[in-house]
Amino acid sequence: PTNADAWSHLGCELGRQGKSDEAVTALREAIRLKPTLAGAHSALGVALQGNGKVPEAQEAFREAIRLDPQDAESHSYLGVILAYQGKLEEAIALHHEAIRLQPQSAIAYSNLGFVLMQCGRLDEAAAACREAIRLDPNSAEAHANLGNGLQDQGKPRDAIAAFREAIRIRPSLVSVYGKLGILLELQGELEEATTVFREGIRRQPNDGYAYANLGNVLQLQGNVIDAVAACREAVRLQPDNPKAHFVLGLSLTQTGDFVNALNAMHKGRELSLQNPRWRQPSAEWIADLEKLVKLDNEFKEVVDGTKTSLTASNRAQLAEFAAMHKHRPEIAVKWYQQAFAEEPKLAENVRIPHRYNAACTALLTATGKGKGVDKLEDAERARLKHQALVWLWGDLPGWKKLSESIEPEQLSQLVRALEHWREDADLISLRDDKKVQQLPAEDQELCRKLWADHAELVKCLQEKRSPAK
Template sequence: MEAEPRGPALHRGREPRPPMGEASGRADPGSAARSPWRAGLAALAGGAPEAALPLLRRAMEAGEGGGLAPLNLGLALMQLGRLDDAVPALEAAMRAMPAHAEPPFRLGTIAGLRGDPAAAEALLRAALARDPGHVPALAALAALEEEAGCIEAAGAIIDRARAIDPAEPELDVTAARLALRREDPTAAIAAAGAVLARRPAHAGAARLFARAWHRRDGAEAALEAVARRATADPLTAGWALAAAELQAMGGNPAAALAELRTAAMLAPEAAEIRAALGLALADAGRGAEAEPLLREAIAARPTDLGLRNRLATVLWARHRPCAMLAVLEEAIRAFGPQPILLMNRALALNVLGEQQAALEAAEVAAAHRGGGAEAAMTRMAVLPYHPERGHAAALLAAGREAASRLGPAAAPPARPRDPDRRLRIGLLSGGLGRHPVGWLTLAGLEALPEAGFELAAYSLKRREDEMSARFRARCALWREVGHRDDAAIAAQMAEDGIDILLDLGGYGDGGRPGLVQRRPAPVQVKWVGMQNASMGLDGLDWMLTDARETPPGFERFYAERLLRLPDGYVCYTPPPGAPPVAPLPALARGHVTFGCFNNLAKVTPRVLAAWARILAALPEARLVLLTHVLGEAAARERVQERLAAHGLPEARVTLAGGVPHGALLATYADIDIALDPFPYTGGLTVCEALWMGVPVVTLAGDSFCARHALSHLGNVGLPDWVAESEADYVALALARAHDLPGLAALRAGLRARVAASPLTDAPRFGQALAAALRHAWRDWCARPTGP
């Protein structure tokens, strides 16, 4: 379970204007042919900035156009999204035209887009010193004040700009947004409505109109108000956009998507609506449909960082990390090393197995002045995979650093301190279905005694499958809360009377550590879902674990108290309909085939070195790597280079992309021995390999994630498949590969062994989980006051 990429960055910027100069858009064909300056202006005015570039450069070399030539060159580069390249041209224009406001305004816009508000403010004020009535500079300065939290100052600047240019709709949009932040929804409705009267397809105004009406009169009244307007004016796209916003706010993504499709049909030429539709499709997990719309939107609005970042997250969801990196690296060249881009670059590099580069990107983001808690959380998401630095002590320190940026935990809510009453257990997760969280928790939760425990689910990601249906059936309360912020979810949990919260997300996979710090329940426990180390949060009381994951003495690695179960810390649900265990393939082939079906983030250089030693000692052996990322051709090429660098022979290593779950299980028929990666070992992959009759060679470390396989193998009675060093790992793999009769016998009985073990014994696990949760509750009840 990897961390998910960080969501869209929101950056407001004005798109470059048409070319500046007296010849703007008026050059006749003959003069354009004779003059690079006029030809460049004509190309720029005609919407061909790429064609304008060489012409404007030639004009600068010839001295044509004066300072307007580098200014328009800068505008052309901005239109292409090449912000870094635009800066020298705009600086040249600023020197050449000391009284002209446009060069410093454009430079200030770029500084703001590149995450330098101090430089942006200085340049914008320089523009206003040259032209106090420069409305775009005033609007940009107001946006900076707003982002700094100075709402009244921003409002005063916008009022000044509106007095100069009362017809500019973007000023009214900003005024509506500011009114909403001042808790004046009536003023926001008026300002946004004024924009929609002039520009019926303005997406930003429609969203603000919907939010303001919702804020003032509530969800039902807001929908009715929008519906009345749509009935009266059915061809106005803005009302469909407003309805889409209200449906999304209400947690109805399908209805929101339908409204956006209506808006797109009503205004097919509106790039902003198509962008909104692309974003909604992305949020709905329909990346194949979202990608072309987002690329089109980026071409129309190249200075929108949020669109580029959202495209990157779509490519992530489609298991195309190399394509994701290309988008991010182009954005970094344009916008500079902004934290949101570096965080997602770290995740893309990590999933390709480039742990060192991933950690470096995450640490640069964490050190950036704008990185904040999100950057520290991203660092915590990639650090466990690092071959040298992903040890337990370092992970605890990183968790505490992330926690410090989130702020101290809130006081717990009051609950009746009855140690024996029925408890309401909250489940916070985006994986309540066919997901590793589901496979490793569902059976145990179903077996939790209902007389003592009621379950309430807070689902961060809607899932519709047979496992999610089982979760719903077991839960007395089910809430879809992924669209709500931490404060709203925490308030809902407190209102629902949650006694014990089980966090099933951690620092990745859509987790909400900020919500945990709000402490919506008096007792809070970490379990599964990026459970790779201590989270370092003072809002977490316990880590659900077992004696193999955290033997005595490991307490020093955890900020949480260790709540040990007597067997393993998970209960595996074997997949129904799994194919039968096949005979040992080595008996027919005459050679051993090793396999690793883990994500590449776990495949470190030290793992590759160990595998190379194993294959070198077994000249006929083969290795199969299967994971979703390897379905991307560029990723396969990149991984193949790493394999070759470590001496792994290309002809003996198969790289395969992801397949449906049933086909993945069937592929184990071709595998004799699974080679577990390290230091982040397999969790669900180990359980699945064992169920399919394939034993796993693993190496145990000191972090929680370095001991997953150790726990599962010990739980099924195979502790002798666990190595204590890399040399032992290689020796163990070779010894097992040389004992084909032993492998065949083990394989034949392994599924029955797993089925009879505590790993899949749901009633046994349910009783153990009940005892552990009751212990944690009684511990809290015994405290006279406080958490």
């Protein structure tokens, strides 16, 4: 118990295991027993920095350098702190001094790479990190810093590989899990991102940012119940994190709890305005949610009969709301039909895709997707599919007419909109050959003609967009 070196070794090992608090205790005991133990001061600086106690860490590194001016690692670690403080040139000088003292120091090269990134010298930063990895292939920090640089260079796949290697070498390097998870999310690898975020939380349960990231990737997958739970935990742990409130708002929107979603969005915006680096379009999100709250109130009033006076345009808006947010496609179809009967021009304006949305909604109802549609009779399902065909058929002349009145450079937008018909999952029952064969004979023929005319129109627009030379 009185062996300072033993306490120092224990503190270093606890630090490697990610047990920063215990490491600090052990290293302070080593220093109490032997105040001139430079290595203990240096290791204490690392542990304190890991705990976010930067001023104390800076003091520990300076004391380590005072006791041992040849301590390359302490020079390098102090350089990292100064970089965070914006003292970039001083930080670079410290890292170069560390490399002069110890040319084979992977840590010094890795930290130099980190600071060079802060200066925007990305190629030099990547080169320094790669030199660190050459000197020590098992340096988790070097791989992590390389990942940061590659991400800044716009090389997400390479950055992902570097981050993976960092946590393979040292699974306790918790700062990497969030960066890796976000990159995977941006690449569309949502399930893997979820796994990474969960592992980061397992290793650091009090990280509110990790819970916010998890909530976001869960709501993107439609798992809104777990997303809401994750975001509420994020808010509890870090109530001043705007992302937690924003993602909570997005998740609550998907559950239909628009009022609480709006409250969360307002709180997120209030916090984000205090951070000039925040760039999310929160004002637009709030405006959209205010519309949803209004539509939700109108929906309830129309359904319970307390509101009977509606314009055709308002009824079409409510129909879209009923299908998308209340999951009541059977109500939506009825309201679309009423709106089109009252004002046919609503259906004819393909720029606002009411008729296309109505067709999709009719097909969702016919295939039993949504509340209250599982008990429909076969005849009603067939009628809805026929109605969808009629609505889609009615859109084609509108698209052709629109193509004749716009500038040539706008044709690409029309082509993309029409090509979406071939990709939209809502139309699968009219695209899949086996499903089409289940339609009545006249609807099978109508369906084949619809897609033939659709293909001809797309081809015509493509040729018009790119005329032969």
